[in-house]
Amino acid sequence: MIRGQAAISRNKGFGTRTEGFRGEVIHVGESPFQSAIREVLRPLEFAAQDDYARLSRVRDLPRTVASGLQRISEMSIPPDLKERLAGLARDFLDTEAARESAATADAVDSQVACIAAAQQLIAPMATAEWSEAQLAKSPSVLPGFGKKRAESLARRGLSTVGDLLFYLPARYEDRRSLARVGELEVGRRASFVARVLGASFSASRGRFGGRVFEARVGDDTGSVALKWFRGGESLAKQVRKDSLLFVSGDVKRYRFDKELTHPEISVLSESDRAFVESVDGGGGSDADRLQDARRIVPDYSTPDGVHPRGLRRAIALAVERYADFVPGYLPDPLCEELGLPAPAQSLRELHLPGAEADIDALVESRSPARTRLALEELYLLELGLGLRRAGFAAQPGTPIASGRESARAMARLPFALTSAQDRARREILADLARPHPMHRLLEGDVGCGKTAVAFLASVAVAEAGYQTAMMAPTELLAEQHEATLNGLAQKVGGTFRVARLTASLSREQTAQTCRALAAGEIDLVVGTHALFQQSVEFGALAFVIIDEQHRFGVRQRAALSAKALGDRVPHSLVMTATPIPRTLALTLYGDLDLSVIDELPPGRTPAETLLLRTGEGQQAAGRLRAAADRGEQIYVVYPLVAESEKIDLRAVIESAEKIRASFPDLRVDLVHGQMDAETRRETMARFARGETQVLVATTVIEVGVDVPNATLMIVEHAERFGLAQLHQLRGRVGRGEAPSTCVLVARSSTQDSEARLSALLETSDGFAIAEADLRIRGPGEFLGTQQHGRLPDLKIADLVRDIRHIATAREAALDKLRNDPGLARSSELARAVVARWGERLEWVGVG
Numbered sequence: 001m002i003r004g005q006a007a008i009s010r011n012k013g014f015g016t017r018t019e020g021f022r023g024e025v026i027h028v029g030e031s032p033f034q035s036a037i038r039e040v041l042r043p044l045e046f047a048a049q050d051d052y053a054r055l056s057r058v059r060d061l062p063r064t065v066a067s068g069l070q071r072i073s074e075m076s077i078p079p080d081l082k083e084r085l086a087g088l089a090r091d092f093l094d095t096e097a098a099r100e101s102a103a104t105a106d107a108v109d110s111q112v113a114c115i116a117a118a119q120q121l122i123a124p125m126a127t128a129e130w131s132e133a134q135l136a137k138s139p140s141v142l143p144g145f146g147k148k149r150a151e152s153l154a155r156r157g158l159s160t161v162g163d164l165l166f167y168l169p170a171r172y173e174d175r176r177s178l179a180r181v182g183e184l185e186v187g188r189r190a191s192f193v194a195r196v197l198g199a200s201f202s203a204s205r206g207r208f209g210g211r212v213f214e215a216r217v218g219d220d221t222g223s224v225a226l227k228w229f230r231g232g233e234s235l236a237k238q239v240r241k242d243s244l245l246f247v248s249g250d251v252k253r254y255r256f257d258k259e260l261t262h263p264e265i266s267v268l269s270e271s272d273r274a275f276v277e278s279v280d281g282g283g284g285s286d287a288d289r290l291q292d293a294r295r296i297v298p299d300y301s302t303p304d305g306v307h308p309r310g311l312r313r314a315i316a317l318a319v320e321r322y323a324d325f326v327p328g329y330l331p332d333p334l335c336e337e338l339g340l341p342a343p344a345q346s347l348r349e350l351h352l353p354g355a356e357a358d359i360d361a362l363v364e365s366r367s368p369a370r371t372r373l374a375l376e377e378l379y380l381l382e383l384g385l386g387l388r389r390a391g392f393a394a395q396p397g398t399p400i401a402s403g404r405e406s407a408r409a410m411a412r413l414p415f416a417l418t419s420a421q422d423r424a425r426r427e428i429l430a431d432l433a434r435p436h437p438m439h440r441l442l443e444g445d446v447g448c449g450k451t452a453v454a455f456l457a458s459v460a461v462a463e464a465g466y467q468t469a470m471m472a473p474t475e476l477l478a479e480q481h482e483a484t485l486n487g488l489a490q491k492v493g494g495t496f497r498v499a500r501l502t503a504s505l506s507r508e509q510t511a512q513t514c515r516a517l518a519a520g521e522i523d524l525v526v527g528t529h530a531l532f533q534q535s536v537e538f539g540a541l542a543f544v545i546i547d548e549q550h551r552f553g554v555r556q557r558a559a560l561s562a563k564a565l566g567d568r569v570p571h572s573l574v575m576t577a578t579p580i581p582r583t584l585a586l587t588l589y590g591d592l593d594l595s596v597i598d599e600l601p602p603g604r605t606p607a608e609t610l611l612l613r614t615g616e617g618q619q620a621a622g623r624l625r626a627a628a629d630r631g632e633q634i635y636v637v638y639p640l641v642a643e644s645e646k647i648d649l650r651a652v653i654e655s656a657e658k659i660r661a662s663f664p665d666l667r668v669d670l671v672h673g674q675m676d677a678e679t680r681r682e683t684m685a686r687f688a689r690g691e692t693q694v695l696v697a698t699t700v701i702e703v704g705v706d707v708p709n710a711t712l713m714i715v716e717h718a719e720r721f722g723l724a725q726l727h728q729l730r731g732r733v734g735r736g737e738a739p740s741t742c743v744l745v746a747r748s749s750t751q752d753s754e755a756r757l758s759a760l761l762e763t764s765d766g767f768a769i770a771e772a773d774l775r776i777r778g779p780g781e782f783l784g785t786q787q788h789g790r791l792p793d794l795k796i797a798d799l800v801r802d803i804r805h806i807a808t809a810r811e812a813a814l815d816k817l818r819n820d821p822g823l824a825r826s827s828e829l830a831r832a833v834v835a836r837w838g839e840r841l842e843w844v845g846v847g
Contacts, residue, residue, distance in 0.1 A: 028332065029828050031131040032324040032344050033075055038126045040068035044115050052112050062096035062111070065089070065118065076323035076344060078134075078141070088118055128828055131325040135162035142317045153314070156303035164318040165326065165347055166795050168370070169298035172362045175248055176295060176355060182221025184251045184258055191248040193268065194219050199239050201232060215239050217247065224251075225259040235265075244268040248297070264309065296353040296362065319351045329376055329832060334812055340372040347373075365801060374797040375805055378587075381792070382806075382813035383823070384837040385590035387830075389439075390822060392591065395569045397437035398542040402429045402460035405494060409459045412492040413452065415601065421449050424595040428457045428573060431593065432543070438571035441589045443579060444597030445766030446731025447604060450575050451481065453597070454545050455488050457573065462496055462523035466542035469560060470526045473548050475502045475677055479684070481526045481547070484706065501527035501536065504677030532559045540565055544572045577731075578724055579766040584799055587806050598767075606764035607713070607734040607742045611757055620714050620743050621662065627712040628666055628693050632738060634712040637729055639720040640672070640698040649674065649698070655716070656696040666693040673698060699725065708736030718744035719753035723773040726760050752776055774800050792837055 027035065043064060047055045055061070069089035073082040095111040124130050139161060140150035158164055175191040184190050194217035201211045213232025216223055226247065228235055239245065249263030300315070302308045323344040330340070341349065346369035353362060361367040406429070410417070417425065424442055431438035444450050458468035470485075472478040482500040489496040499522045501513050510530075516522045520539025525531070541564045564570040574592060585594055600606075612619055624634050636659065638652040649672060656670040669692045671683045686692045688707050695710075699721075713733045718726065726744070734740040744757060759772035799806065817823070823830035 028329060029128065029327050029826075029832070031128075031327045032342065033072065033077060034126060034128060034131050034325075034327070036068065036072045036075070037122050040065055040072070041119070041122060041126050044119050048115055048119065052115070055108070055112070055115075062092040062114075066092045066096075076320055076348070077325070078321045084121070088121065092118070128327065131327065134322055134325040135160060135165070137161050137322075139164060139314055139318070142314055142321070145314055145317075149310070152305060153311075156306060158303075161318050161322045162326075164315050165322065165351075166373075167300065167315060168350055168373075168796060169362075170301040171299040172353070172359060173248065173297045173299055174359045175297055180221040181217070181219045181224055184222075184224060186251050186253045186258060189248070189250050191246070192219070193244065193246050194224070196239055196241055196243040196245060197223060198241055199236065201236070213239075217245060225254070225257060226263055226265075227259055227261045229261070238267050239265070295355055296357055296359055298351055298353070315351055319347055323347045327832075328372075329829065330372070330379055331812055331816070334375075334808070335372070338368070338371065338375075340368050340375070343372060343376060345369070365798075370796070371805065374802050375809055377794060377797045378802065378805055378809035379813055380833055380836045381587070381794070381797075382590065382810045383816065383829070383833045384792075385587070386813050386817045387822065387833060388591040390817070392439045392569075393436055395437055396567060397435055397571060398466060398565065398568050399435045400432040400461055400464045400466065400542065400571070402432070403463050405463040406456065406460040409492040409494065409496075410456055413488070414491050415452075417452070418449065418597070418599050418601055420444075420597040420599045421453050424453050424597055425456055427593070427595050428453065429460060432457065432460060432571055437569040438573065439592045440573055440595055441585065441592040442573055442575045442595050442597070443585060444575075444577065445579055445600070446577050446728055447600060447735060448597040449601055450577070450597060451484055452488065454573060454575065455485055458524045458543060458545070459492075459494075459496055461543045461571075464542075466540045466565075467517070467520065467522065467538050468524040468543040468545060469531055469538070469541060469563075470524060470545040471531060471547060471560065472526060472528055474673075475504055475528055476673075476680065476684070477547065478502050478526050478528050479677075479681055480706065483688075485524060485526065497521065497523045499525050501525050501530050502677070503528065503530050505530075536563070538563050542568070542570050544570045546572065546574045548576060548578075577728065577766075579770045584803060584806070586810065587799060590810070605734055605737075605739060607730055607740040609730065609742045609744065609761050609764070611718075611761055612743060612745045614747050617745065620745060623712055623741065623743060624694065624714065625663070627741075628663070630711075630738075631709075632711040633687065633690065633692070633707060633709050634694045634714065635710055635729075635732060636694060636696045636714045636716065638696070638698055638716050652696060652698055659694060659696060663694065667691065668694040668696060671695060671697045699729070706735055707732075709738075711736070711738050711740040713740075713742045715742065715744050717747050718757060719746045719748055719750065721756075723756040723759055723769060723776060726756065727766060727769045730760070730764070 030038070043058055043061055047058045047061055058064075066089040069085045069092075073086045073089070075082075091114050095114045137160060138150045139145050139153050139158065140147050141161065145153075153159070153164075158167060173189055173191075177191070179190045179192045181192055181194050184192070197216040197218055199213070199215040201213055203211060210229070211232060213228045213235055215226045217226060218224065226239075244267070246266040246268055247260065247263050248265075249260040251258055251260060253259075298312060298315075300308065300311050302311055326343045326347065328335075328343045334340075340346075349357065349367065349369040350362070350373070353359075358367065362370075410425075424444075428438070428440060428442075431440055442450050442453065454470070458470075461468050470481060472481055478500055479502075482498060485498045489498055499513050499516065501510065501517075505513070513522070513525070514536055517525055518537045518539055530536070544560055561570055561572070574589070580588060624636075627634050636655070638648065638655060640648045640652070652672060653670065656668060660666075660668045667686075669683045669686060671680055675683070683692070683695075687695045687710075690709055710733050713729060715721065715726065715729060721729070730742040733742060744760065746753070746757060755772075755776045759769060759776070763769060763772075797805070816826075820826050823833070
């Protein structure tokens with residue numbers, strides 16, 4: 001449902017027809033205009049066959065064609081096109097009149113000429129490309145929107161008429177009920193009619209400078225001030241003493257008075273007074289204007305530099321002149337079942353709601369019109385995911401059968417796998433055994449044991465004679481993975497070889513590791529972006545593990561996949577510790593198979609979470625002292641925000657010094673991302689060995705750090721962290737058998753920060769935390785980084801609010817692809833999906 005979408009082919013399969021403008025049949029993928037033109041074109045083409053030999057067999061051809069053209073001229077299309085089609089209709093009626101008055105050869109020739117001219121004019125309009133071209137026009141085609149204003153809109157992402165059509169209202173204002181001036185409430189929007197009691201300019205002492213235009217208006221219940229800090233000169237010509245105004249805007253308090261700043265107004269005549277006071281309204285043009293003002297008004301999120309009323313006018317004109325060029329894609333049975341209007345009608349109802357519209361349904365985004373557009377978008381999204389999935393399935397992979405070494409490694413693990421871990425392990429091994437590449441998401445909460453499952457899979461790969469590459473987002477996490485995997489390899493025995501390749505290695509170490517990789521002497525290499533280097537070659541890469549994949553771009557992952565054997569695509573396992581609700585995950589990662597580890601290892605007790613405020617620091621200090629006296633270790637974490645990184649880092653360093661001064665008997669170390677890698681490794685190693693009691697750190701310890709003896713985490717300025725980040729940090733403690741505590745110290749408060757902290761206090765369930773994070777931040781911010789390289793931006797649908805529609809769209813898309821694999825019989829629908837997805841469909845084979 002965006003600019004550039006193509007039409008779906010006219011096959012007679014599932015869901016190919018729908019009722020459109022005035023009941024004509026519209027094939028799925030056609031716009032109402034395109035369908036109506038096709039209906040007019042059909043009898044013309046029949047009559048023109050065999051050099052017009054069939055002309056006499058078409059009854060009432062001129063009247064039929066004229067009627068069809070007249071109907072088209074009533075559609076939401078540009079006025080000049082309406083006039084051309086209406087003129088063509090008149091030409092046909094003229095030829096009919098001439099034929100009836102004198103059935104001569106000249107009359108037949110005239111009709112033939114009219115048919116030929118009509119075909120030449122409208123035949124191109126019957127194509128999907130013609131409708132697409134109309135939607136791709138610049139807003140400068142709209143009256144009152146010249147090149148300059150169109151460029152201003154384009155800079156803000158509204159570069160075409162189609163963009164305007166699908167820029168849906170953020171809110172709606174109900175102006176159908178008029179208030180009395182004396183009843184206006186501060187803090188609420190209101191619409192009312194009032195007389196101008198006086199108007200004048202005054203000097204502004206505020207931040208706007210210049211002159212303020214102010215009007216005092218009122219009715220028999222009271223008066224209120226209207227103020228404009230800009231545009232007063234033009235308003236002064238309309239807003240004069242005794243003028244009658246329709247006013248709409250936000251009511252505010254100014255000192256001891258009420259006022260509206262920059263309200264929307266319409267100047268009315270005296271005859272409108274009767275309309276205001278009547279139930280049914282009056283007559284006359286002014287009354288019509290007031291009736292038009294008393295309506296539901298769409299309110300758009302206005303980009304900087306764009307006037308709200310100007311944007312609303314541009315969108316209204318786009319709807320009135322271009323809506324019927326918009327095609328629809330949903331299967332017809334689905335539309336009938338849900339009672340959904342066509343896209344063109346949906347756009348009219350959302351942008352230009354009638355007086356009888358359900359305001360609650362509009363405000364709550366549950367109107368059939370919005371549902372139609374959201375489902376259209378989700379349907380194309382799910383088709384794209386299905387095509388990517390099919391593309392993966394068709395690629396050549398390396399079949400890897402697990403053998404005795406893999407079974408022996410599992411038997412010798414120093415712990416028993418949970419049932420969820422074992423289920424995930426079996427799913428992964430089954431995928432590896434197939435001749436096509438695995439593309440699987442392994443999702444699980446902090447500390448659920450994803451790394452152990454990945455280790456067992458990589459042992460099976462090594463046993464088959466192939467190599468594994470694990471991508472980590474940070475050097476610290478890569479170091480932690482290397483240590484964990486080496487520890488597991490030593491405990492299970494065998495000859496499994498683990499190495500690390502990161503930017504901090506010396507040139508000699510890097511060269512040595514690269515030689516070993518190329519020679520096939522390393523079974524599993526853990527690395528960061530260093531793995532993408534052109535100089536890095538593998539002897540037999542067959543398996544890629546991507547940890548926290550949203551931190552890597554799709555091209556980076558493609559560069560690593562390209563290092564596999566010949567034309568074979570490596571198996572890929574994507575791991576994330578950010579739990580996502582299953583329905584959402586099936587769309588966000590709909591091209592991947594999904595494995596979920598939804599239980600923690602036995603003996604893993606969730607940490608108790610406490611919240612302290614400013615002035616309660618002694619409680620945190622007391623807990624630190626008590627934990628150290630028990631021989632346990634402590635994290636103290638500080639935020640590090642890019643915008644204030646230098647200030648934050650200085651605060652961390654100073655805090656470490658204060659803790660050292662307060663606890664001189666304890667060893668206090670400091671770790672942060674700007675330390676050189678060797679110093680950071682030594683610091684972490686001392687903490688892991690238990691030589692350091694207190695580790696002061698930034699969020700470099702957010703993921704991957706595993707020190708079972710660490711039982712206390714103190715998070716300073718907890719209000720500055722995101723909810724998922726706080727949950728990840730909390731997961732660093734509670735990894736041993738001793739009870740653990742996470743102390744959140746909040747130094748300030750906002751509505752969102754309080755919601756985050758409350759959610760963390762209520763539960764330790766990562767999936768519940770993710771649900772809360774979605775509610776607080778909204779899907780755009782929550783999914784922003786994770787969508788990178790995976791999904792196109794959604795303009796209408798909301799992956800959280802529309803979660804019930806996702807399943808509907810997914811089922812319809814899967815049904816379509818089952819009946820038409822690869823959309824081979826639906827080339828225009830395939831074009832629509834490609835237009836929606838862009839180059840993302842080219843990145844098949846990249847997890």
